[in-house]
Amino acid sequence: MPKTKTRIQKKNEATILAAGLEVFSQYGFRGSTLDMIAEVAGLSKPNLLYYFPSKDAIYKTLLAQLLENWMKPVYAIDAGGDPVAEILKYAKLKLRMSQDFPRESRLFANEIIQGAPQIGEVLHGELRRAIVDLAVVVNGWVATGRVRPVDPYHLVFSIWSLTQHYADFDVQVRAVMGGTDPMIGAEQHLEDMLRQLLTV
Amino acid sequence: MPKTKTRIQKKNEATILAAGLEVFSQYGFRGSTLDMIAEVAGLSKPNLLYYFPSKDAIYKTLLAQLLENWMKPVYAIDAGGDPVAEILKYAKLKLRMSQDFPRESRLFANEIIQGAPQIGEVLHGELRRAIVDLAVVVNGWVATGRVRPVDPYHLVFSIWSLTQHYADFDVQVRAVMGGTDPMIGAEQHLEDMLRQLLTV
Amino acid sequence: MPKTKTRIQKKNEATILAAGLEVFSQYGFRGSTLDMIAEVAGLSKPNLLYYFPSKDAIYKTLLAQLLENWMKPVYAIDAGGDPVAEILKYAKLKLRMSQDFPRESRLFANEIIQGAPQIGEVLHGELRRAIVDLAVVVNGWVATGRVRPVDPYHLVFSIWSLTQHYADFDVQVRAVMGGTDPMIGAEQHLEDMLRQLLTV
Amino acid sequence: MPKTKTRIQKKNEATILAAGLEVFSQYGFRGSTLDMIAEVAGLSKPNLLYYFPSKDAIYKTLLAQLLENWMKPVYAIDAGGDPVAEILKYAKLKLRMSQDFPRESRLFANEIIQGAPQIGEVLHGELRRAIVDLAVVVNGWVATGRVRPVDPYHLVFSIWSLTQHYADFDVQVRAVMGGTDPMIGAEQHLEDMLRQLLTV
DNA sequence: TATGAATGAGGATTCATTCAT
DNA sequence: AATGAATGAATCCTCATTCAT
Incomplete structure (x- = not known):
């Protein structure tokens, strides 16, 4: 018999994952406790373990979901499109993801x-393959003179690091900027930087 | 009489801090245990606590030391020097610190x-002040047309995020790049990116 | 919704408090260990902490309960009653409490x-107030010649110290008296002493 | 060679015992730590253990010294003296010891x-013997009508408990009495109580 | 005589997980 | 589907004592 999930089951699993994300993202795996997650989820601790077999399982489920969404944008890059526009599209998408998630x-x-x-494993497998493919595309653009000569890998790192910086180092960003909203200038700067780097 | 530290004391404190750095940097504060640190330090757990009053104290000592070194490079920027050269000097210093530490x-x-x-507190205090000062300098350069118009804050974030990316996301960087040494192209790319961004 | 306690909860809390009393009363707070209390209670150590958040909490709960019962007898003294009879009633009540608890x-x-x-705080607050009030009553009796002139405070100390002596110094009392049951003559002596002291 | 103690040895042993008394008397044996005692003594912890083989040894030495002084007053009671005067002398001596020690x-x-x-053992041995002897004397006084009929044992307990109360329950005594010095009325009351109890 | 260094044996508390209902 | 009850395995920290000098 195929396990069809009831409505309540779906709802609770989602609640738990949301709570897990909240907690794990702040304290890391070992720094988080089921008590914290249960508290945030508004469920009892044993009930958490009714839906997920272990703390580890919650964490792994979250990571799996995350990776899926994390990979998507790369595939959206169109090798046939305008190089700078495509890279910018990707970078801005990444930035928005950092803002929204x-x-x-x-x-x-x-x-x-x-x-x-x-x-x-995913990093060495799927992620690596995707970036290697992207590198081929970018190198093609470079070879045909459509973008300035640039190392595709370090280009990607630039985009990843800067966009994620606004999320991961949020506290520091806000501390340094005082009251100013970091996001206002962020996209502008990102676009400027990439245009300067890529435009021939 | 000022408590002068024994040779053994100095050695063991250094050993413990090194071990603490090793462990805390990988697992975070809560994910690290005194057992791990003792193991790495090659000392017994109570002996750790003979030199430092608590796990917390080890962590705080490390952070304090770190902050000191972390702040130094900013102060080395010379407002009277060549803008692009000064920024590059700073960025490369940061990159090297990521490599070395x-x-x-x-x-x-x-x-x-x-x-x-x-x-x-340090972020809101000393760090913020230092960057605000730096922003004034950069804005001066922008106003006098010595560098392209850039937002000083986001410029700093670009440098911080990219340079630290090589250290913090080392696993991912290496996974994506396969066998290639990330550091070979890193500095090149960093310099290129900043020159493009800043040079009028 | 008021958290109503389960039967098991009530039972276990009572068991733990009884065990805590047993152990704390003999070894003092610092001399007692959760292991001892768990042993006496017939529960596992973590289970103790499931019902009480800490060793300290067990101790404080016991003291709070104790103080309540400890204060009651004072309030039972009737200022309008026969002075000697009232004091005797109080003293005997105290003696019986020492015997029973x-x-x-x-x-x-x-x-x-x-x-x-x-x-x-309780000593400086509630207890002091109660005894000050009692002192007023006793001083009234003295002033109207209904009891011999006595210092109310030292009178109270006499009663407290002697009655509690039988409980607190039980080992010594029994050692000195050999096989004789201390309690047989205790009440007699207490009454005699107070009558002689108070009767005009 | 007979172990003759050097001056420094004597001094340090005395210092340690004084510190031990200070600490043990407040926190009990298990509640006290060598660190506390070392701190009070102004000596290093290992140095403590150079003079006394263990924490236990310090405690036992203190108790032994104490018992010696504790027993003395009983022996000073003169069976041939005036009954009330002798008892009063003893009681006052006890009171003064509580004040002074x-x-x-x-x-x-x-x-x-x-x-x-x-x-x-001491309680069952020497102490019991001393009090039994005293009881014989008191019973003699009672039999010959020189004092009111009293139970010698409970008489002794009255004296012990009240006098020690001022030392042991000092905090409570002071809390109840507010600012008044407890000792001012204490002796007066003690004498009054015993006179009333004993005088025919 | 004195003390810096070191540690085994606890001791309070936390936590993921299991059990019973 | 849910939760009160229970616990073994940590985990941080304390402490009497030992060791080396």
Whole structure:
């Protein structure tokens, strides 16, 4: 019999994942406790473990979901489109994701900083393949003189690091900028930087 | 009489701090245990606490040391020097620090991601002041047409995020780049990017 | 919705408090361990902490309960009654409490000897007020010649010290008296002493 | 070679015992730490253990010294003297000891409350013998009508408990009496009480 | 004689997980 | 589907004592 999930089941799983994201993204895996997650979820601790077999399972489910969304934008780059426009589209999408899903970003950052124990394989597999493919495209653009000569890998790192910085280092960004909203100038700067870097 | 530290004392404190850095930078404060640190330090757990009153004290000492080194480069920027050269000098220094002290960088990243519970004040105080001062300098350069118009804050974030990315996201960087040494192209790219962004 | 306690909850809390009283009254707060209390209670150590948040909480709960019962007898003294009879009634009540609740008495004694870190405020507040009020009554009796001139405070100390002596110094009392039951002559002596002291 | 103690040895042993008394009397045996004692003594912890083999040894030495002084007054009672005067002399001596050596009193109280693990034997031996002898004397006085009929044991307990109360329950006594010095009325009351109780 | 260094044996408390209902 | 009850395995920290000098 195929396990069809009831409405309540779906709702609670979603609630737990949301709570898990909230907590894990701030305190990391080991720094988070089921009590915290249960508190945020508004459920009892044993009830959490009724829906997920373990703390680990919640964390892994979150990471899996995250990776899916994390990879999507790369595939949206159109090798046939205008180079600068395509890169900018990608970069802005990344920036918006950092704005809209800062907790996901921090969850990811925590996982990577700790050596990617859970998602190491994905990094070496799917992610690497996607970026290698992208590098071929970019190198093609460079070879045909459509963009300035640029290392595709470091280009990607620039985009990743800066966009995620606004989410992951939010506290520092806000501390440094005082009351100013960081996001106001962020996109402008990102676009300017990439245009200068890429436009021939 | 000023308590002069024994040779053994100095050695062991250094050993413990090194071990603490190793462990805290990877697992964060809550994810690290005194057992791990003792293991790495090659000392017994109570002996750790003979030199430092608590786990917290080790962590705070590390952060304090870190902050000191972290702030230095900013102050080395010479308002009277060549704008692009000064910014480049700073950026390259930062990059080298990430290369040479990746654990310090990750320790810092962990602290910030978790909301900077320990160093929040420094961020709002000394760090903010330093960057505000730097912004004045950069804005001066912009106003006199010596560099392209850039937002000083986002310029700084670009430098910070990219340079630290190589340390904090090392696993991902290496996964994506396969066998290639990330550092070979990193400085080149950093310089290119900043020159394009800043040169009028 | 008021948290109504389960039957099990009530039972276990009572069990723990009884065990805590047993242990704390003999070894004092610092000399007692959760292991001892768990052993006596027949519960696991973490289970103790499931019902009470800390060792301290068990101790404080016990002291709070104790103080309530400890204060009651004072309030039962009727200013309008026969002076000697009222004092005797109070003294005998105290004596019976020492007999029936020797552990409570020792718990109290331990707390006081160590400087009353927990209940210092109650001593300066409620207890002092009660005894000051009592002193007024006794002084009234003295002034109207209904009892011999006595210092109300030292009268109270006499009653407290002697009655509690049988509980707190039980070992010594029994050692000195050999096989004789201390309580047989105790009440007799107490009554005789107070009558001689008070009767005009 | 007979171990003759050097001057420094004597001095340090005395210092340690004084510090031990200070600490043990307040926190009890298990509640006291060598660190506390070392702190009070102004000596290093290992140095303490150079003079005394263990924490236990310090405690036992203190108790032994204490018992010696504690027993003396009883022997000073003169069976041939005036009954009331002799009892009063004894009681006042006890009171003065409580005033002058409150820490000794509390140390003793702590030991007894905890079941007299160290000095149980002395209580059953020397102390019991002394009080039994005293009882014979008092009973003689009673038989010959020189004092009112009193139970010698409970008489002794009255004296012990009240006099020690001022030392052991000092905090409570002072709390109840407010600013008044407890000792001013104490002796007066003690004398009055005993005279009333004993005088035919 | 004195003390800096070191540690094994606790001791309070936390936490993921299991059990019973 | 939900939760009160329970616990073994940590985890931070304390402390009497030992060791080396």
